[in-house]
Amino acid sequence: MQLKPVSPNExxxxxxxxxxxxxxxxxxxxxxKLDAQLEKLGELQNVFYADGRHALLxxxxxxxxxxxxxxxRTVIGACNPSGVRINSFKVxxxxxxxxxxxWRVHHVMPEKGMMGIFNRSHYxxxxxxxxxxxxxxxxxxxxxxxxxxxxxxxVDNGTVILKFFLHVSREEQTERLRERVENKAKxxxxxxxxxxxxxxxxxxxxxxxxxxxxxxTEWAPWYVVPAxxxxxxxxxxxxxxxxxLEGLGLEYPKPKTDLRQYLAxxx
Numbered sequence: 001m002q003l004k005p006v007s008p009n010e011x012x013x014x015x016x017x018x019x020x021x022x023x024x025x026x027x028x029x030x031x032x033k034l035d036a037q038l039e040k041l042g043e044l045q046n047v048f049y050a051d052g053r054h055a056l057l058x059x060x061x062x063x064x065x066x067x068x069x070x071x072x073r074t075v076i077g078a079c080n081p082s083g084v085r086i087n088s089f090k091v092x093x094x095x096x097x098x099x100x101x102x103w104r105v106h107h108v109m110p111e112k113g114m115m116g117i118f119n120r121s122h123y124x125x126x127x128x129x130x131x132x133x134x135x136x137x138x139x140x141x142x143x144x145x146x147x148x149x150x151x152x153x154x155v156d157n158g159t160v161i162l163k164f165f166l167h168v169s170r171e172e173q174t175e176r177l178r179e180r181v182e183n184k185a186k187x188x189x190x191x192x193x194x195x196x197x198x199x200x201x202x203x204x205x206x207x208x209x210x211x212x213x214x215x216x217t218e219w220a221p222w223y224v225v226p227a228x229x230x231x232x233x234x235x236x237x238x239x240x241x242x243x244x245l246e247g248l249g250l251e252y253p254k255p256k257t258d259l260r261q262y263l264a265x266x267x
Contacts, residue, residue, distance in 0.1 A: 020226055021232040048083070051252070058116070059121045062165060062167070076115075126144060144215055164223050
């Protein structure tokens with residue numbers, strides 16, 4: 001099972017059945033597969049950090065309780081934290097609101113050698129903004145092309161972009177939100193606003209469908225990740241990141257001098 005890029009030219013259902021663990025990933029084998037991918041990821045990210053020719057931006061989007069924090073904890077947790085920067089985007093601050101909507105993401109883009117993780121992102125400005133009618137359609141409808149151009153500029157300047165939509169079913173989200181209420185260790189994550197957003201399920205589905213199709217490009221593709229199973233979700237994302245890093249021709253920089261001359265001093 002491999003993730004395939006969203007095609008701008010095909011219908012995107014986003015039905016609950018597409019959130020389930022793929023049948024080709026059995027429960028018995030998935031843990032071993034995940035562990036293997038996480039080990040590879042850790043090794044490749046070390047080379048990526050040392051190589052320093054590329055930046056990597058990973059965007060995580062999804063409904064409440066879709067597992068964005070879990071991906072950061074498990075998948076990104078396999079990496080050397082020195083080479084990782086995580087940004088979480090919430091309601092814009094007054095300073096952010098005084099700038100264009102891309103300003104707050106542009107100035108925290110990862111530099112070369114770094115892996116940047118966006119827990120939510122600039123796509124909130126064609127999702128939440130659209131669903132809650134915070135700006136007119138004449139404004140948010142122009143942002144798809146603006147985002148595509150922005151991401152193309154980043155890619156042309158050495159940033160590799162991977163975008164993952166964590167697709168959780170309505171039933172599974174119900175169970176996860178209930179756990180947030182019942183489990184004292186997770187109470188802090190619960191917000192009454194989660195239920196308000198849940199009531200807008202269909203409107204968010206429509207907004208996600210348009211954003212994923214219109215902004216899945218050759219240079220910055222979107223991937224729909226079935227997220228009802230935590231391990232399957234993590235495995236599929238880890239594997240896609242690993243495959244991307246393997247395709248970059250990474251290598252450790254060669255020393256500028258012959259280091260053998262220093263061995264005597266160390267003996």
